[in-house]
Amino acid sequence: MSKTLKVCPIQTGIFHPGDDLVEFILRSVDPSLWREKTILAITSKIVSIAENRFESLEKIDKKSLIRREADHDLGEIGHGVSLTIKHGVMLPAAGIDESNSENGDYILYPLDPYASTEKLRTALRQRLGIQDLGILLTDSRTGPLRMGVTGVALAVAGFHPLRNMIGQEDIFGRPLKMTKINLADSLAAAAVLMMGEANERCPLAILTETPVDFTDAPQIKEWQVDMQDDMYLPLYKHLLK
Incomplete structure (x- = not known):
């Protein structure tokens, strides 16, 4: 791996609600950066905005919304977090x-992150004429026994997300x-890490x-x-409903 x-x-x-996501990306990225075997990382938030995945704070409280949206609700843990x-x-x-929401609404995840990611990849490949193009849909989360957030992939398109090393030899x-x-x-x-978490306005990489x-x-x-x-x-396991 060199x-x-x-x-x-x-x-x-x-990126405003109603904007065209593909046009936004093409307008934002310098054309010289596009080449074969490129991966575009994109925050899930602007994909959600493009898909109108909002919920008004006035219509539902957050705890009820979490229970509705979660595939599994493991319950409230430390610091009042579900x-x-x-x-x-x-x-x-x-x-x-709720952060970076232009209208102050809750922003939800895309309904189908993999379908959203593949759709974006197809559209960009057609516009750019690139064969080997990857899309990486990102968010951030905390981890057990660690302070701070790190990036996590919600979905990928165009490349294998896993490398199987079983059977390969170690240094001995x-x-x-x-x-x-x-x-x-x-x-x-x-x-x-490079895109940032606050007002950097770098939703792409x-x-x-x-x-x-x-x-x-x-x-x-x-x-x-x-x-x-x-x-x-x-x-x-004991928390699953």
Whole structure:
């Protein structure tokens, strides 16, 4: 793995409800940055805005909205935060966000992140004439026993999110038995670090020299773990409803 990852955050104008997402991206990214084997990281928030995924604060309280939106509501944990599972990711509040909402509404996750990501990839490939183009849909979350947030991938399109290292040898010639590299979340963490969390206005990033294999059929099922097979299930099994 000799490639040197490059992450170029893209500062943009404000993406407003009703704006065309593809045109916004093409207008924001310098044309010289587009090339074969490029990955576009994009925050899930502007995809949600493009899909009109809002809920008025006046129509529903947040706890009720969390229960409605969560695939699994694990209940309230420390600091009044509700822990949930949404789209195969464990995170607070089912991804519902109030920050950077132009009208002050709750912003929800896309209904189908993978469909949204693939649709965006198809449209950009047609406009740019690029064959090997990846899309990485990102958000941020906290982790157990750590302060602060890191980036996480909600969905990918155009590249394999996982690298299976089982059978390859370590430095002493012993075959690896369990190692798999989570490329998608690793790239999301790097991208979100550079994109920022506050008023940086960098909802996009261009990633090049990435250690991924591009494909039209990502191995999503191999990347995601069924809850019953999750090694951390004993920590939250009693909370599942």
